[in-house]
Amino acid sequence: MKKCRLAATAILCLAPLANANADTLLGIYAGAQGWNTSAAGGFSETSTGNAAFNLDTQTNTSLYVALEHMVPLVPNVKVNYTTLDSDGVTDLNAAFEFDGNVYSENTALLSNVDMDSTDLILYYELFDNDLFSFDLGINGKYIEGTFFVEDTETGTNGAATFKGIIPMAYSRIMFSFPFTGLSAYAEGSYLSFDDHKVQDLQAAVTYSFIESLALDMTLQVGYRDVTIDIEDLDDIYADLSYDGVFAGLEIHF
Template identity: 70%
Template sequence: MKKRVLAAVMGSLFLAPVAKADMLLGIYAGAQGWNTSTTGGFSESSTGSATFNFDDETNTSFYVAFEHFVPLVPNVKVNYTSLDSKGNTDLQASFDFDGNTYEENTTLLTETNIDTTDFILYYEIFDNDLVSFDIGVNGKYIDGTLYVEDADSGESGETAFKGIIPMAYSRVQVGLPFTGLSAYAEGSYLSFDDHKVSDFQVALTYSFVENLAIDMTLQVGYRDITVDIEDLDDVYADLGYDGVFAGLEIHF
């Protein structure tokens, strides 16, 4: 009897630091591969935008989040996403870009290389195995380059832009107890003056490793990003990115 009690006490002593560490600080890290369809166009003026054809691309997203127990201090999440695309378009009207004019019927090669980094501060309103709900603010930093080239003459133009866009943020997750299955919806949104930017994703998840040291979760879902900006570093763009993704999240 005494041996069993001693073993239970010793086990509790070994497990307590692990459990306490998770309560004090939780770290989430994840990566996603995203099959992206791109629509829309861009220009350097409010009246000269053209709509381009883009090929589907595989983009990536990486994130890390830090959650803690300190009251009133927000949790932190940083999310990096690439929004790269290429395509070619037969112009239906003349198009001015970077000091060049591309005439109607020109075959124009286009390329967007855009990186976004979300700096999210959020609070957990609910947090349990059935329902979790987060709300906060997101400063989305956009750093991009837009490139066009005449397929015949080789004449080309390029412009770069960057800026921080403040957005509202929220996340809801619903779990199915004892199955490892859950679903979540996460999004950021802004509609201000002539800017309209949104970033939404929904996914099903399956936790296939779950113990005191580490949790590992698979994700399969759909993501939609809209970048409708007016005069951000002299760039006007109305671009949409959407498609399915698969990912892996690790919780320490």
């Protein structure tokens, strides 16, 4: 009985250390962001036919999960899902052909962008301490969506659906300010190749308001800029940009 009590006491004493070591060996980060997005640009089904649409400001969302570990040579993993939706009404300044229909100049054309992206990021922490960290890796950005237009007077409409994977470089840098709970980071994925230019950049200030052995919780406020300039991705051409402030919450287990 005495040995059992001693063993139980030892387990209770070592439990906090086990939790701390588990956090060192394996960390899970999960976050959600609301993004006030201003959108601009246009799309088409030909290399010379992009129409410039008056796209409205809209709230988009982003959700992500990251897994970090201490296994040598095996990259960390992050998955990030983002909506990129917007719509508006435009008076065409030139004739526009889409989905087999021709819309003449001065037509009031309703446009809708229903698009999202899923990033699969593999990265290494090249430097990491309590004050500074630097990550570098690759990102396979999977984009899918539907572009829709409709003549507001006649009701003539058309739609085109597309999807594709875009390989990108990825990096992240973070600075922490000791004893304040405050940090700042910049994160980005980018590609510039032939006629394609895609970038996804964000910077934010964070505040950690809960820090415990069980979990950490952090508030984020920042700015994000996404550019999607693609040529013949699943027979779609587009030059779209999204930017605006975001706020988010991250949980670290």
